[in-house]
Amino acid sequence: MSRKDIFAKCYEFTAAEEARKEGWYPYFRPINENHGNTVIIEGKPFIMAGSNNYLGLSQDPRVIEAAREAVARYGTSCSGSRFMNGTLALHEELEANIADFVGKEAAVCFTTGYQTNLGSISAIMETKAHIVTDKLNHASIMDGIMLGSAFTRCRNIHRYKHNDMNDLRRTLENIDDNEPIIIVTDGVFSMEGDITKLPEIRKLADEFGARVYLDEAHALGVLGEHGKGTMEHYGDNSLADLVMCTFSKSFGSIGGFVAGEARVIDYIKHHSRPLIFSASMSPAQLAAALKSLEIIRQEPERVRRLQQIGDKMRKAFTDLGFNIGTAETPIVPLIIGDDEKTFNFWYKMYQQGLYTNPVISPAVPPKNALIRTSYMATHTDEELDKAIEIAGNVAKKLDIIP
């Protein structure tokens, strides 16, 4: 048979293997010990400046104990979908608490943040609807849109320039008055670390009769006086109609939720394939997220510390001459541009015990390669100063900064 083998592309894909042989392959590196702000890899200690554990709660003894107790009480898995046997009282407790935290009527939890976007956006789409999305929104939003288009044959997908309200207005003006619209935006953009212009989006949404969907993955626990996210940051809880977030970042767990009006959440619960056809959040994940939420409510000083750390790191890197783009949060990208230079910079910092993440296209636009650094409320000033020193010294040697 001369039929082309569907695996042919796999045999031809050698880029990762070559990088592994040369020793600088940055991805899938196993961590042997995780202490939150520091980790052990290949027997060596690293300052962790590349995690989304923003409040350090995945190592908090209270969160660990809550997860342990939940496993002892309910076992390791719910062994089924939320729709059927996979709903525990703990799911409903978490949903009620998180809906209250974000100031919405109701919430439903998914097994990951990725599935939350997949399941919420695809469920809410319909054939003649228009999805209007920021060009730099997270991949899971785009995948939710693609899944929804596959189910509904909706082809009305519009991507506006990042945080560009004139482009958003132009996009809305070109949509038929009778067709429903949802505008989708990240609260904090995951690679750029900047904040969406939510009040302006709300105004445009109201003018054009559209709904607003907000992804708070990097905003809850990070923005606002109490860590309630982008809407608290802007002081108006009606800026978004649907709010999603993951439990894998500030909440020290894994899973996600979408919150909004009870009728809308009930509709999503009955129409979302990624919710209905996948097993539910496990007892340990639920208990960890619940305990983290309780701690965030009781200890808002963690959020303030994280915000101060973000301010410190952005100032330090800017003063050193780095290009940090439009960053406004504890996500601080060091924008390099060229892929090879970015990998080289990453590897030299890694060799000196600083863990960061090199990010290239398609996660960022081509020629915009960057080192994504991100910080935690539990980082000490000593660790942060060391991180600045390592990044500064390496960048100087590589002529990235003066």
Ligand code: PMP
């Ligand atoms: N939304 C955004 C903006 C994200 O950055 C991520 C993950 N990085 C997700 C959703 C998906 O969340 P999870 O990793 O918890 O599945």
